[in-house]
Amino acid sequence: MLTKASHLFDDATRVTAGDSCWQGKTSPDYWAFVGPFGGCTAATILRALLEHPQRAGDPLSLTVNFCAPIAEGGFDLDVRLVKANRSSQHWCVEMTQGGGEVATLATAVFAERRPSWSHQQAKFPGAAPFEQARSFPNTPMTWTHQYDFRFVEGEPSFYGSPANPPIVAYSKQWIGDRVPRTIDMLSLTSMSDAFFGRVFLARRELVPFGTVSITTYFHAAAEELAAEDITHVLAAADARIFHRSYGDQHGELWSPSGRLLATTTQIAYFKA
Amino acid sequence: MLTKASHLFDDATRVTAGDSCWQGKTSPDYWAFVGPFGGCTAATILRALLEHPQRAGDPLSLTVNFCAPIAEGGFDLDVRLVKANRSSQHWCVEMTQGGGEVATLATAVFAERRPSWSHQQAKFPGAAPFEQARSFPNTPMTWTHQYDFRFVEGEPSFYGSPANPPIVAYSKQWIGDRVPRTIDMLSLTSMSDAFFGRVFLARRELVPFGTVSITTYFHAAAEELAAEDITHVLAAADARIFHRSYGDQHGELWSPSGRLLATTTQIAYFKA
Numbered sequence: 001m002l003t004k005a006s007h008l009f010d011d012a013t014r015v016t017a018g019d020s021c022w023q024g025k026t027s028p029d030y031w032a033f034v035g036p037f038g039g040c041t042a043a044t045i046l047r048a049l050l051e052h053p054q055r056a057g058d059p060l061s062l063t064v065n066f067c068a069p070i071a072e073g074g075f076d077l078d079v080r081l082v083k084a085n086r087s088s089q090h091w092c093v094e095m096t097q098g099g100g101e102v103a104t105l106a107t108a109v110f111a112e113r114r115p116s117w118s119h120q121q122a123k124f125p126g127a128a129p130f131e132q133a134r135s136f137p138n139t140p141m142t143w144t145h146q147y148d149f150r151f152v153e154g155e156p157s158f159y160g161s162p163a164n165p166p167i168v169a170y171s172k173q174w175i176g177d178r179v180p181r182t183i184d185m186l187s188l189t190s191m192s193d194a195f196f197g198r199v200f201l202a203r204r205e206l207v208p209f210g211t212v213s214i215t216t217y218f219h220a221a222a223e224e225l226a227a228e229d230i231t232h233v234l235a236a237a238d239a240r241i242f243h244r245s246y247g248d249q250h251g252e253l254w255s256p257s258g259r260l261l262a263t264t265t266q267i268a269y270f271k272a
Numbered sequence: 273m274l275t276k277a278s279h280l281f282d283d284a285t286r287v288t289a290g291d292s293c294w295q296g297k298t299s300p301d302y303w304a305f306v307g308p309f310g311g312c313t314a315a316t317i318l319r320a321l322l323e324h325p326q327r328a329g330d331p332l333s334l335t336v337n338f339c340a341p342i343a344e345g346g347f348d349l350d351v352r353l354v355k356a357n358r359s360s361q362h363w364c365v366e367m368t369q370g371g372g373e374v375a376t377l378a379t380a381v382f383a384e385r386r387p388s389w390s391h392q393q394a395k396f397p398g399a400a401p402f403e404q405a406r407s408f409p410n411t412p413m414t415w416t417h418q419y420d421f422r423f424v425e426g427e428p429s430f431y432g433s434p435a436n437p438p439i440v441a442y443s444k445q446w447i448g449d450r451v452p453r454t455i456d457m458l459s460l461t462s463m464s465d466a467f468f469g470r471v472f473l474a475r476r477e478l479v480p481f482g483t484v485s486i487t488t489y490f491h492a493a494a495e496e497l498a499a500e501d502i503t504h505v506l507a508a509a510d511a512r513i514f515h516r517s518y519g520d521q522h523g524e525l526w527s528p529s530g531r532l533l534a535t536t537t538q539i540a541y542f543k544a
Contacts, residue, residue: 060539061337065379085339105354105362107379113515118514118516119513121441167393202393213381215335217520217539241393241532243391243491244385244388250537267489
């Protein structure tokens with residue numbers, strides 16, 4: 001950790017106690033349009049799993065389905081180890097509020113990352129260094145204040161579009177915590193949802209938008225990620241289709257040294 | 273339907289009755305290395321949801337986590353509508369065998385696909401017509417006998433590798449049912465797991481392999497898919513990384529007319 005004092009992100013993702021039932025609360029510091037930033041919710045769920053006494057191995061995959069808006073305040077996490085094998089664990093987590101209404105449903109796989117043949121097929125997209133890139137200005141959403149976005153390509157332009165622009169949904173950007181914090185599995189999870197909706201880029205405007213389901217795969221073991229010892233990632237994302245009120249996104253998160261740390265995909269609602 | 277008689281795929285994915293608990297059984301016709309073909313399992317789960325009396329809307333996303341090998345024989349599907357909103361439904365399905373051991377854990381989102389701005393950002397990969405492509409020979413796995421794979425690019429070569437070959441994980445192939453069957457949400461689901469493990473292509477050999485988690489997004493409403501009235505899709509898949517016993521895969525399934533029907537991603541175990 002770079003900071004000795006508690007980081008806002010650690011406050012925002014705090015969960016307490018419990019064997020199967022954990023508690024947490026939303027943070028005004030990571031607020032989006034109509035609820036908490038989804039990346040923060042996903043990280044909170046992963047945190048309950050990472051801190052669970054029965055947890056073994058490293059996060060391999062995490063899918064979070066956002067079932068309903070999460071209200072400001074407290075929530076319960078029902079955490080269940082569905083199946084454990086010799087080298088992997090399957091978890092199911094339900095986030096509920098106010099009398100058991102499910103707001104979020106997640107599944108996760110943890111695994112012992114045993115040595116194997118290794119090959120990085122994807123090409124590092126590369127970019128000018130973080131220090132040389134310009135920080136993206138704050139938006140009204142408080143969660144964006146907690147990150148330092150530095151676009152290398154595809155910086156969104158929400159207010160004003162040239163005549164007949166080509167439709168572009170691709171962007172490449174550095175993402176770090178505004179107050180630097182060493183990247184771990186939690187921030188990697190959160191950042192995998194921190195790309196901005198592709199529809200905003202494609203339409204060059206902010207429209208009603210909400211992630212419905214996000215899946216992130218982790219490609220480094222926890223100790224490998226720790227050894228990177230980094231405070232920002234190079235993130236690239238694109239979309240394949242916008243149709244009938246839903247659009248997709250797929251993205252990659254890279255260490256500055258060119259190591260693929262995570263890949264992520266999501267399907268999101270939009271109104272346009 | 274092209275065939276009046278029951279199609280093997282429909283036999284293999286048959287489920288019966290029940291409000292929350294459905295029953296099915298594995299099919300020897302769709303067998304893989306150590307259990308049923310995962311695509312068939314995923315389709316069976318989706319079928320229980322599609323046939324559920326409470327289901328509303330079309331499949332939007334499906335995530336299936338393979339927790340343990342599925343034994344030959346019967347299984348139970350515990351189907352639960354976790355949350356329903358005005359225009360979407362969130363489901364959770366657990367497949368259990370022999371006294372409640374969970375073999376598969378799935379979540380799904382269904383949605384009313386309302387009209388919206390529409391744009392297909394991904395480019396149709398294109399290919400010589402299905403009729404002109406050569407069928408891939410059968411493998412020992414019976415599930416492959418039920419499909420007609422016609423590779424356009426990246427046909428796997430499992431037995432024999434040139435010296436210092438470039439590592440390629442990409443393939444582009446037509447996929448249809450061997451006995452033609454009109455593509456529906458079920459076969460689209462199954463085919464999204466029918467690419468062959470990317471590690472087989474990259475290593476040019478068959479190695480121990482198993483999908484751990486697969487997520488598929490559907491980009492056409494059911495009636496749009498029906499209107500395509502097709503019996504095969506053009507499927508393209510690639511991998512980004514193989515590391516510490518796990519590798520990823522991402523793929524696209526296209527109609528012959530160039531419509532993106534589904535995108536899929538998975539994380540899979542391998543031993544190499």
